[in-house]
Amino acid sequence: MTSCRRILAALALAALALPAQSAGRDVSPLEAIGWKLFFDPLLSKPRNTSCASCHIPENGFESGVALGEGAYGDTLPRNAPTVVNLADAEFFFWDGRAGSLEEQARGPIENPIEMDLALDEAARRVRDEAAYATAFGRAGINDITIDAIAQAIAAFERGLATGPALFDKWLAGDRSVFNEAQERGRMIFFTRGQCATCHFGPNFTDGAFHNIGTGTADDPGRSKISEDDYDIGAFKTPALRNWKGREPFMHDGRFETLDDVLAFYNEPKTDALGQTELDPLDLSEQDHSDIKAFFETLNGPWPDLAPYEAAWQALQ
Ligand code: HEC
Ligand code: HEC
Incomplete structure (x- = not known):
């Protein structure tokens, strides 16, 4: 897909995101x-x-x-x-x-x-x-x-x-809940950061499998199950809602912090197992800290x- 089509698809699907269900219901x-x-x-x-x-x-x-x-x-x-x-x-x-x-x-x-x-x-x-x-x-x-x-x-x-995160208030129409950095971060996430190509919907995952260059010879991911070469190096897109407290990240826990993850996306591996779907992003330090500010809005009560x-x- 071209970047432009990806962005349009991401924006359309992001609009379908619904707030997470809140607690307080009866336990069966x-x-x-x-x-x-x-x-x-x-x-x-x-x-x-x-x-x-x-x-x-x-x-x-x-x-x-x-x-x-x-x-x-x-x-x-x-x-x-x-x-x-x-x-x-x-x-x-x-x-x-x-x-x-x-x-x-x-x-x-x-x-x-x-x-x-x-x-x-x-x-x-x-x-x-x-x-x-x-x-x-x-x-x-x-x-x-x-x-x-x-x-x-x-x-x-x-x-x-x-439970609901700050992002859900924004989604419900209250645009004043975001500060400038969070708003800039949101734009980067959904547009030139290309994150929402895969991380979209209520929990910020498409529930599908993608190669972002993290596969290894020992663990090629989805292809072992699907027996499809297209899936070599592909793993299930993890949800990003309530990411805080779920460190370290990725299928092998290779990244300790969100900073490490963002540095990785900025300069994707070129020697990845299979074909990585990522493009280099050329994010500035400011972009990086703006995405982090946006990420803070994705955490709600456990x-x-x-x-x-x-x-x-x-x-x-
Ligand atoms: C092509 C699809 C795709 C794109 C684009 C993408 N991701 Fe991911 N993301 C994934 C997959 C797949 C994983 C899991 C890979 C693994 O476990 O080895 C992942 C993992 C993560 C994780 C770790 C979450 C966890 O629970 O371990 C974070 C954080 C993350 N992505 C943030 C981002 C950000 C920020 C962007 C944009 C800069 C982005 N992603 C772009 C597919 C994508
Ligand atoms: C010894 C540690 C360990 C124990 C005990 C354990 N899990 Fe897990 N769980 C894991 C690991 C590691 C994975 C990922 C494995 C993989 O992807 O191949 C996982 C994956 C899962 C997933 C998949 C989540 C997703 O997003 O795909 C669910 C659900 C889950 N476990 C529930 C359970 C339940 C229910 C039990 C008890 C019956 C349990 N686990 C016991 C370590 C554990």
Whole structure:
């Protein structure tokens, strides 16, 4: 695509962005069970690792390190992405190998270097806990299978949305909320910075796969799943809403800060694996700090987990 067409497409799609859902709604019984399971190390063979061990709420539901460790201390091959704002996502994992949150949840439980628990054993362990049996029963599920467990975890994750950010006020029509730097940064993001070619919509992701020059021979990304050479070096575009606290960035956590990311986009790698989609940007220092100012407007409140605890107690 030419830059001009890209920009027009980005502007049109940016206009479709809707504010994130705010918190404060009721927690369903299934979501409450999912919350309990998400924090329960019972789902790992040595009973020492829960989903929340790597998706830590205080770190934006990420691990806070480039490559985390599994139940036995093995280093993981990729950075843990967040689990918030995924309700509308179509693909999961950096290479999109899962097509739903239900399918995704099975992955880490049985992955030998993550939680290493056979799925039938996971179901048996949950079934044997009286508190889960009672809670699932109250949710109308009497047969606790791995499907039921995945369904509950997925329901919990689907409800995790961040609250409105300053950008949402701007989007709702109050243009006075941005200072000059934020407004300049917004323009760069949507026009000559070309960021919105891939980062657009409510969460600033197109949910698709792109080669931005971060692939390696060890990890070529999407092409291993799609078996399409076009996808060599492509990874899922991460959401930029509520980026703060989710450092380090990229599928391998190679960048510690937003400054590092912006420096990378300014001068894309020329020796990338496959064909990079990025053009050099020639951003000035002023542009760089303006984009950062705009990025500050994308952070809203993280989901409040207190209602889940209360909803779980109510099921007992
Ligand atoms: C040992 C660390 C670890 C544990 C435990 C873990 N995860 Fe993850 N999670 C990761 C990593 C690393 C990835 C990215 C892997 C990849 O892309 O290949 C990931 C990816 C995900 C994604 C995909 C997000 C996206 O945007 O595509 C979801 C959802 C998720 N995990 C939920 C869970 C749930 C639910 C559990 C518990 C059943 C769990 N994780 C347990 C490390 C972990
Ligand atoms: C051609 C599509 C494309 C364009 C254009 C693009 N990005 Fe990205 N962005 C991606 C992909 C794909 C990744 C993930 C790559 C990886 O993990 O190796 C990413 C990752 C990021 C991350 C890390 C987020 C995280 O959670 O790890 C940030 C921040 C980011 N981009 C900001 C920007 C900015 C700012 C611009 C404009 C200067 C931009 N992007 C332009 C596709 C794009």
